Amino acid sequence: MPPSPPSKPKVRVKPYEGPAGGYGSLYGMAKVALHAAPPPVETGRQLLRQNKAEGFACVSCAWPKPAKPHPAEFCENGAKATAWDLTRRRCTPEFFARHTLTELLDWSDYDLEQAGRLTDPMRYDAANDRYVPCRWDEAFATIGAELKALDPTKVTFYASGRASLETSYMWALMARLYGSQNLPDSSNMCHESTSVGLKQSIGSPVGTVLLEDFEATDAIFFFGQNVGSNSPRLLHDLQKAVRRGVPIVTFNPLREAGLERFQNPQSFQMVTGQATKISVQYHQPRAGGDLAVLTGLCKAVIAADEAAQATGGLPVLDHGFIADHTQGFEAFAAFCRDTGWDEIEAASGLLRADLEAAAAVYAAAPAAICVYGMGLTQHVLGVENVHMVCNLLLLRGNVGRPGTGPCPVRGHSNVQGQRTVGITEKPELAPLDILKAQYGFEPPREKGWNTVEVCEAVLKGEAEGFVSLGGNFLRAVPDSPRVEAAWRRQRLTVQIATKLNRSHLVCGQTAYLLPCLSRIERDEQATGPQTVSVEDSSSCIHASFGDKTPAGPNLRSEPAIVAGIAKATLPPNSKLDWDAWLGDYALVRDAIEATYPDWFKGFNQRFHQPGGFHRPNKARLRNFSEATGGKANFLKPSSLSATGFEDAPDIFRLMTLRSNDQFNTTVYGYEDRFRGVSGGRDVLFVNRDDMRSLGLVEGRRAGLATVAEDGVERTMSGLRVTGYDIPRGCLGTYYPECNVLVPVGHHAQGSMTPASKSVPVRIVPE
Numbered sequence: 001m002p003p004s005p006p007s008k009p010k011v012r013v014k015p016y017e018g019p020a021g022g023y024g025s026l027y028g029m030a031k032v033a034l035h036a037a038p039p040p041v042e043t044g045r046q047l048l049r050q051n052k053a054e055g056f057a058c059v060s061c062a063w064p065k066p067a068k069p070h071p072a073e074f075c076e077n078g079a080k081a082t083a084w085d086l087t088r089r090r091c092t093p094e095f096f097a098r099h100t101l102t103e104l105l106d107w108s109d110y111d112l113e114q115a116g117r118l119t120d121p122m123r124y125d126a127a128n129d130r131y132v133p134c135r136w137d138e139a140f141a142t143i144g145a146e147l148k149a150l151d152p153t154k155v156t157f158y159a160s161g162r163a164s165l166e167t168s169y170m171w172a173l174m175a176r177l178y179g180s181q182n183l184p185d186s187s188n189m190c191h192e193s194t195s196v197g198l199k200q201s202i203g204s205p206v207g208t209v210l211l212e213d214f215e216a217t218d219a220i221f222f223f224g225q226n227v228g229s230n231s232p233r234l235l236h237d238l239q240k241a242v243r244r245g246v247p248i249v250t251f252n253p254l255r256e257a258g259l260e261r262f263q264n265p266q267s268f269q270m271v272t273g274q275a276t277k278i279s280v281q282y283h284q285p286r287a288g289g290d291l292a293v294l295t296g297l298c299k300a301v302i303a304a305d306e307a308a309q310a311t312g313g314l315p316v317l318d319h320g321f322i323a324d325h326t327q328g329f330e331a332f333a334a335f336c337r338d339t340g341w342d343e344i345e346a347a348s349g350l351l352r353a354d355l356e357a358a359a360a361v362y363a364a365a366p367a368a369i370c371v372y373g374m375g376l377t378q379h380v381l382g383v384e385n386v387h388m389v390c391n392l393l394l395l396r397g398n399v400g401r402p403g404t405g406p407c408p409v410r411g412h413s414n415v416q417g418q419r420t421v422g423i424t425e426k427p428e429l430a431p432l433d434i435l436k437a438q439y440g441f442e443p444p445r446e447k448g449w450n451t452v453e454v455c456e457a458v459l460k461g462e463a464e465g466f467v468s469l470g471g472n473f474l475r476a477v478p479d480s481p482r483v484e485a486a487w488r489r490q491r492l493t494v495q496i497a498t499k500l501n502r503s504h505l506v507c508g509q510t511a512y513l514l515p516c517l518s519r520i521e522r523d524e525q526a527t528g529p530q531t532v533s534v535e536d537s538s539s540c541i542h543a544s545f546g547d548k549t550p551a552g553p554n555l556r557s558e559p560a561i562v563a564g565i566a567k568a569t570l571p572p573n574s575k576l577d578w579d580a581w582l583g584d585y586a587l588v589r590d591a592i593e594a595t596y597p598d599w600f601k602g603f604n605q606r607f608h609q610p611g612g613f614h615r616p617n618k619a620r621l622r623n624f625s626e627a628t629g630g631k632a633n634f635l636k637p638s639s640l641s642a643t644g645f646e647d648a649p650d651i652f653r654l655m656t657l658r659s660n661d662q663f664n665t666t667v668y669g670y671e672d673r674f675r676g677v678s679g680g681r682d683v684l685f686v687n688r689d690d691m692r693s694l695g696l697v698e699g700r701r702a703g704l705a706t707v708a709e710d711g712v713e714r715t716m717s718g719l720r721v722t723g724y725d726i727p728r729g730c731l732g733t734y735y736p737e738c739n740v741l742v743p744v745g746h747h748a749q750g751s752m753t754p755a756s757k758s759v760p761v762r763i764v765p766e
């Protein structure tokens with residue numbers, strides 16, 4: 001039985017002393033298994049198939065899958081995601097008959113997730129404020145008729161990053177055939193700063209690091225990525241590196257457990273109780289302080305080189321590489337020299353000596369990798385953060401050699417791949433002329449809406465329709481309550497999903513909720529069970545074959561749903577046979593290969609091989625011809641602070657955080673084990689000195705108010721004041737609840753990634 005009335009969690013806080021991994025992760029998995037109630041034998045069998053050549057690609061994160069996997073190639077998160085997809089709970093038509101949507105709007109994300117897997121296509125019945133079951137053909141026919149009546153340039157086709165390459169290719173093609181380039185995806189809120197910044201610096205919109213580079217590197221630098229919670233399989237690579245003597249240096253305002261210690265739950269460490277110390281240096285800059293941190297590191301490395309030259313020592317910079325492959329070095333070096341250590345210390349919150357110690361590790365390493373995540377990308381100057389990572393790497397030729405490079409850790413399991421096969425609102429990123437020739441149509445050439453622009457269009461009442469391939473748009477976006485309030489003005493909303501979430505409860509005038517198979521499940525089509533493919537964070541493409549019995553007989557695969565909508569919406573096209581594609585996904589892969597011959601050569605032959613195949617990346621071969629100006633670029637930052645706002649004594653930098661017990665807006669439970677929080681999520685992490693000076697008391701409640709000049713009041717109340725090891729002037733609270741505080745206009749320059757890691761707020765004592 002799904003829970004009703006909604007649960008009322010109560011938060012408790014107790015410092016966490018343990019390592020990442022270890023018994024805690026086994027306990028975390030066991031607890032979820034208990035709640036999700038998946039069939040135990042089947043779950044065990046599926047976990048052993050996870051990330052294997054003949055199995056399925058984990059539905060959780062995008063961390064690369066090794067060619068020679070461990071017998072149990074999964075982590076706490078992957079196990080949770082799998083268990084929740086396999087849950088025996090069902091969100092059936094009877095469930096919707098019992099609850100109006102208004103009633104469900106009072107449920108928490110956690111409670112909605114507990115309702116289980118969606119089983120039947122549903123239509124919104126506005127008169128009764130309920131979803132009612134409908135037939136698939138009826139749903140497709142109505143959606144097609146509605147879409148035909150709308151202005152395609154006002155309809156959005158959002159994707160959340162999980163759907164396969166095959167589905168994503170069909171999705172983007174359908175949108176363009178229809179006339180819409182509004183193809184935002186979750187990466188707009190995530191690594192868009194990477195796609196923009198890396199491209200400008202080194203000509204590649206994706207990282208250059210492969211899994212084997214972790215075996216060849218001599219130093220690893222971590223900026224704003226929480227490996228223990230968000231990509232735990234990477235901990236194995238880090239542990240191996242540490243055992244080889246590779247130093248790991250971390251920059252993170254919070255002391256995240258996974259970057260401190262790791263106990264491998266699949267090893268002898270569980271018996272001995274030992275844990276591996278991960279970071280040799282752990283620095284806690286202010287949120288938004290990385291431009292200053294990286295300027296300091298570069299300054300120290302350049303100074304060391306000058307000192308070496310003066311004394312006849314070995315050069316620290318790779319002068320040959322800089323001369324042959326880069327431009328802008330002199331101006332950048334002058335900027336570093338001219339920026340004073342006092343400015344750097346003030347903006348970073350770190351001491352010169354600490355930055356010099358980190359720079360010394362970098363300067364001594366023949367090969368270095370920089371790993372980073374949302375702590376860099378989700379700032380007003382997030383793109384410049386990415387440039388600065390590249391600047392540091394370029395100084396010592398740390399791009400395009402074994403064991404080197406930028407390593408942005410992507411989120412959703414196929415978020416990078418979706419961009420690869422055409423889900424993008426930027427016309428220059430899609431091969432429009434090839435598509436035109438391949439399918440005989442005139443693709444839209446104007447730039448479409450990204451996520452922030454969709455929100456703006458909805459707020460202005462300009463958006464007419466929204467079709468969603470997974471995700472929880474209304475919960476994930478900035479200014480979520482405002483966007484939600486304006487949402488119903490749209491004429492059509494369609495959600496393709498596995499599980500119920502808040503975005504399904506706010507409907508356009510005509511609305512459908514269409515349940516799909518999970519990647520773990522058997523996808524039976526005319527030619528037999530189908531295999532799909534995904535691209536991981538290292539541009540490696542893998543096959544994924546689901547063999548679990550579907551959660552219900554009435555589910556359809558994502559390609560089937562896309563084809564259903566496409567056929568009902570688009571005129572017949574002699575160059576495109578949706579039914580043939582649906583019957584055999586290999587034909588979709590042939591079509592992908594025809595559109596992207598350089599990347600997907602021999603797609604159908606190669607994607608089954610263990611370890612998959614890599615998309616070629618020119619920057620990996622030191623070919624920077626696609627960077628601005630045809631060379632790798634040293635790019636100066638425009639400020640030492642990435643926040644985009646002026647400091648003031650009462651203005652705090654709010655970081656919006658993920659707990660260990662959530663996957664984005666999916667809240668599996670109320671435990672953030674690594675941060676010692678349990679029982680609830682209404683927590684405000686505050687520096688203890690700030691608490692004293694503001695008279696805040698541990699355990700009491702306080703609110704937050706956003707500082708913005710657009711006249712909109714954004715507040716959040718009832719947060720439990722929690723003294724925490726966080727730099728002064730910085731605060732932390734959980735996403736997605738806090739999206740009420742993030743103004744839609746507060747986003748990265750150049751990428752429009754919402755600046756969710758430095759939101760200007762005031763504390764409102766209660």
Ligand SMILES: Nc1nc2c(c(=O)[nH]1)N[C@H]1C(S)=C(S)[C@@H](COP(=O)(O)OP(=O)(O)OC[C@H]3O[C@@H](n4cnc5c(=O)[nH]c(N)nc54)[C@H](O)[C@@H]3O)O[C@H]1N2
Nearest residue numbers: 224225226230251287288373374375411412662663664757
């Ligand atoms: N369990 C779990 N796994 C996930 C997800 C999930 O929600 N749950 N989400 C998936 C998705 S879509 C993504 S994009 C990734 C996200 O994974 P991450 O990139 O790790 O993102 P976050 O957890 O949002 O925050 C990253 C870290 O940045 C730090 N930070 C915040 N501000 C700053 C700053 O200004 N500078 C520095 N140096 N650090 C800062 C925070 O303390 C935090 O440790 O994870 C994926 N994997």
Ligand SMILES: Nc1nc2c(c(=O)[nH]1)N[C@H]1C(S)=C(S)[C@@H](COP(=O)(O)OP(=O)(O)OC[C@H]3O[C@@H](n4cnc5c(=O)[nH]c(N)nc54)[C@H](O)[C@@H]3O)O[C@H]1N2
Nearest residue numbers: 160186190470471472476496497499501656664665735756
């Ligand atoms: N304040 C703040 N906001 C943020 C962030 C932040 O750090 N702070 N992070 C941002 C980031 S990095 C991201 S990626 C976005 C996430 O934004 P989204 O990707 O939109 O959100 P998710 O929570 O990942 O979506 C979960 C839903 O996807 C559906 N789903 C799950 N599996 C499948 C499947 O196989 N197929 C289909 N069709 N549907 C499926 C389920 O219905 C589930 O409820 O949020 C962003 N928003």
Ligand SMILES: [Mo]
Nearest residue numbers: 186190411412
């Ligand atoms: Mo993400």
